[in-house]
Amino acid sequence: MVLSRVLLASKFAVASEHPLASVAGHEAMVEGGNAIDAVAATSFALSVLQPALGGIGGDFFALFYEAKTGKVHCINSSGWAPSRLTPKFLEDRGHRVVPSFGPFSVVVPGLVKGVHAIQKRFGRLEFSTLLSRAIEYAKDGFAASQGLSNSLRACHSSLSEDARRAMASSEGPPDPGELIRQKSLAKALQDIAEAGPRAFYNGWIAESICEELSGRGVPITIRDFADFEPEWVDPLEIDYRGATVHEVPPNSMGATTLLILSYLRQIDLKRLRPNSRERIELTLKAAQAAYRKRDSTLGDPRFAKINLDEFLEVEGEKRPLIEREQRILGDADTTYFAVADDEGNLVSAIQSLFHYFGSRVYVKDCGVFLNNRGSAFRLSGPNGLAPRKRPLHTLSALLLGKGDEPTMALGCSGGDLRPQQHALFTTNIVDYSMGLESAIDFPRFLWEGGHTLNIERGYTGLRNLPFEVHHIPYPGRSGVAQGVQRVKGSVKAVCDVRGDGLPVGR
Template sequence: MAFGKVAVAPHAAVASEQPLATLAGYDVLRAGGNAFDAAVATSFSLAVTFHPAGGLGGDFFAMAYEAKAGKIHCLNSSGWSPSGLTLDLVRAKGGGQVPQFGPLTCSIPAFVAGVHEMHRKLGRSEFKGLLSAPTDYALKGFPAGEGICRSVAGAYLELSPQARAVFAPSGSPPTPGEWIRQEELGKVLSSVAERGPDGFYSGPAADAIRSILESLGVPTDASDFTEFEPEWVSPLTLDYRGTKVYEHPPNSMGATSLLILKLLSESEMPASGALSSRRIELTMEAALAAYGRRDEMLGDPRSGEIDMAGFMAGRASSEIPGSRIRSGDTTAFSVADAEGNIVSGIQSLFNHFGSRVFVPECGVMLNNRGSGFRTSGPNAVAPRKRALNTLSSVILEKDATPFLSIGTSGGDWRPMQHALFVTNAVDYSMSADANVVHPRFLWGGGRSLIVEEGYELPEAGKFDINPQPHPGRTGVCQAIEVRARFRKAVCDVRGDGVPAGF
């Protein structure tokens, strides 16, 4: 049996995938900052200490509950494609299709603008001070955790010599505890601390990123950086058996989670339990339908109208869609303070080390979010368009009171992961710690069904079962359960995270 990593505290708590990032947020809370301030310190610290998963070259999304207003805000800071990225260019340089890695997959980095915008709207501490810890982690260095070591090992042969010099300073993939310094990144963070987003989007960092993309054949304009803005959007909601689920709208694929849950709500979850084969069968029928409609109907709403009512009208299906299912190397975190404010945040380069395009002048690895584009349909490549994005984070609410903030790595798995977390909480009354550690099953694309040990397996025939140990590599989740008298912060045993509270 696996036991979760849990911190129960009366006032405030942080849960992140990296102990130093948790500590940075914790210190802000102890100093009187609110959850949104602590989220800034936590998020930027993750961008340094878990750079391959969620660095400055990627995206940032957040679901943020503002207690005094009684309102959940939804932030989308996903980068748009460069102004010179056309379908003809992708076809010519990508062999007729969108590649998974390389310069054609780089979107304009949106992370810095997104985290700053959250603070501008909801924070109260001075922004500059919140970047003190992450800047120190970059300039002075930090001991590598297992997560960053796995990421470096997985991409080592594809990294440039300059990237290897930073992330594998000994000349081979690092081992846990090996010291990693990112001096150029630290200089960028110092500039952002002083100038805000202008320190990134109007300075040497943006110039260096634009220069390297131009040199690699992707026309990029300075205005692609200076004109980018994050977006506050209305969250999608679904009443699932009396619990209100908040998810991100397109260009996020958060709606896919809600369609899975809507279809599940039309059946009773099996009384035989959370590990039954019937649960797998019902969830898979809902998931196959939702993923198929995702591919057909979701994209960037700024580039074309999306029929959300039509999307949510999907029916359960046993047909296996031709969806491309890829796990991502993302990192999620949660923060809750004594005032009742909550942040469910998530950041990513998409795959580990993103596009594998490293910009040595600023120490930033660029994302490969553009690999989510297609050559036709609502998610087709176009200049200054946002690709369909796997990122989303969730808050659950009961009787008009938010009680669970939860997020996970997982890429295309995320809609199914979120559906599992919600049904664990609602149908099986699991606490946050039981929910996070519970065995998972995930669709791997085609006939592949990934199942962590513990489940009663469905009959052979429809799916090829890919058994995994428990806990396996099925995403790394962080959560905080928020109650009147306590906050329970949980970090997944599948990752390096440590929760903290007071």
Template sequence: MSLITRIVVLPVLVAVLIAPLTAAAQDRSQSRSMVASSQGVVASESVLASQVGARILEQGGNAIDAAIAVNAMMGLVAPMNDGIGGDLFAIVYEAKTGKLYGLNASGWAPKALTAEYLRGKGLTRMPQRGIDAATVPGAVKGWEALRTRFGKLSFAQILAPSIRYAEQGFPVGEVVSVYWKDSEDVLRADPATAKTFLPGGTLPKSGDVFRNPELAWTYRQIAAQGAQAFYTGNVAAKLLASSKAHGGTMTAADLSEYEPEWVTPLSTTYHGWTVYELPPNGQGIAALEMLNIMERFPLAKMGHNSVAALHHMIEAKKLAYADMQRYDGDPRFVKIPLAGLQSKSYAAQRAALIDARKATCTIPAGEPDGTDNGTTYLSVVDREGNMISFIQSNYSTVGFGAGLAVADAGFVWHNRGGGFSLDANSPNLIAGRKRPLHTIIPAFMEKDEIKIAFGIMGGWNQAQAHAQFVSNIVDFGMNIQGALDMPRFSKETFPGCDVNFESRISQAVRDSLAAMGHQIVMRGDFSSTRMGAGQAVMRNFTTRVNFGASDPRKDGSAIAELLSLPLTPVRR
């Protein structure tokens, strides 16, 4: 071989050898890489909110401080989804003790908001809008409980970024602008609501700068006085005035006597991983039962999003949700067979009802032993390894919760009371000082030195989305970003064979499932409305490296805390 030939051929051979490696590295199905850092990581559905959380970490705060700061920002930048007029739940992993703690900061119905009261107004079903759909907001008491027990910074420090952005303004995001537009008629129906969220009578559009000085005022009250401002102070006065103006039943005692509850997370195992959810009144028990049923089948061998895997997961969802609807509620008012619903033996009984050849459209609740859409999810891990899985909600995204702003306070009432029932046989029959069945659930999973705080929002989608996320990681070996990205199904209803599919699930798979009796409703490639959207952070406690992931179905991002960097050039 001549010198010239060698010169020509060698680069070609190198290119041929490298090309497959390069293609394999770049030809992947997830939307982006995980964020990896030896410092803290914040994941939320707003880049701006995640940046604020990262800055709180840089200023000496921990994961809990950052989570509260992010939530406050989300109440500003996505006011239809969440805010201090709503409730929250959280799971906290404390690094120094290695213990998990659960917080239920869901509010109760006013004492006078009873089934008799509503039936006396001629209602036969729970209202989904208006003041009678509002329960006591638990979020601010939840903030205080978290900060008091685990936080390092003051409320003044934590809320400072949100106060500044509320006063100076921020550009409205693309996804948020769509929700805003969908709610326009509801916002215009109430003068106080229109004043706050349709400034100058104009609907904020993507890229428009929106300011909320009323919310800045409210946050300043909390910064100065803590939760007392919201439940007995100046903000409480505005809440009570708003309730009275709309004919509501809320009293000063309903607000001042409310307290959140520290709870012990429930758990199950799934192929060697331990998965944690909070106990009722949330739907987390359905995620655990669904995973127990799924574990009875070889999903990994069936293949990801194959006909067999999807069929068995959808049927598992129906079984678990039938039980949730039958038994779940406020455990202070109803007896819930938690041990039975969590048990592997009960899951085996329920799994035996699945017909591998066809969909079942009517699935009754079982009898376990002991029988008697607007949300934000965020997660944070700090450099010490403290982690928080945090979810907070106004309930209905379209309509801004109850559709009523608290006049001159910058936030809306949630409509979580819509989760109650007027059916006398329901475990969720409304009663004074009772908490409704909640859709919002944080989650946590661990195996050996790997711990993951995760959640996926979206109404009744959440438990089934949690189960799919866990399966993506455990059965199919995905990382947390890939597990969020993958196309999902979501069955919003409890009975029936209807099920939502993202269009990225192949036509051949959809046709085979339809032939089995599944009534498929097609959605877009990335459907945040039907499939929800999630965030996740992960820590490897051996390497002390943190990871973050953010769902492409929303506008958010995982952002890492920066090391303290010199502001002047380093001399050589």
């Protein structure tokens, strides 16, 4: 039985974690835009509708399959640390690690320049028109979703009075269906629509953010914003049992997904039941080995040379072993969306503040929640903090297909757990011949570091696993996935039952 929300469309479709964001992207294509125009409209709408998960105070990545050229493009618009923020600066102020939340966890947000850059290069509509729905939702209000209501209740005590007031229509966190208006954010989005990214990175919005952070001790300047640029990078690609898998390169963790698949490629998974103990254990061994290699290798390639061919090479390595004491960065939340248009283009896109409401720093004048992506830095090593360095980034996105033509865009939320989930989706589809909706619906098993293994119902023979097994609700929020797929001339779009999303198309 399929639980996810599935749409079959004849021309184009958007699958996002909020119905109104999917509507915004769909309208862009109805008005003559392509998949990239839909991405811009969807991204800014999500920035309003899902302020806990992603927004203009966060980052953005995308993989774009351009049908007319057969090329896959990749944009990395993850932000960098302030130019005067160093390990010594933090250590002198008593910090032994980069704080998880608060002003020192903030990097320069990349989303606005990233979305503008990809739309300017590949879109066809006027950029200003693509923010109209987002501005409307912020100015006139929208009904709080179940997910937003839950996240506000979870974080209510850690948000400032200004943030709580902006996110509530009553004395406390809103119930699902209560109206939320964000007038300050509407003003910021209106100025971005009219002036483009200069309004954010060179104007009053950057000044407001810098004033807020500087007032709380962060050595940040307007130049840190003005100098920031997104980066066009070559996507990663491997063959997995005849399927071509594209992922996002470092500083993203996309390479970690491909390394897990490289380990699993050595095993005949098809001989194992998809819900078996053996599949779980072999997959976790591969994941742990991949995370260990990631931690000793990956970071911002502008600061350290990374040999990705060597990183992805597994021939001759010892068979991975379970290590109960290994740690990972931990869970986080994000919002992923996918778009297919009537020209054959596919986009796999993701944006995030990292954790719920990011750093929990809210800039009242512009209505922006700032990310806490800097908390992913270490104070030394390949992912060590340095001025204008980008942290090792949990955001990544998938394109899957046969040969040179991707036919499926797929991804999910989930922070540091994303590589495990992307590998699970891929093996569900390739090894077990599941359709897109079945691959997303299928119960998840997720190693969270150390002794903890979270498992949704549906697996058997778990008694002797070398982990503390925690059974989690199904459906829960164990990585909310979306995807689109080209199927015999039509488009299938899927939104995970674990989230609030709805696919929209024509």
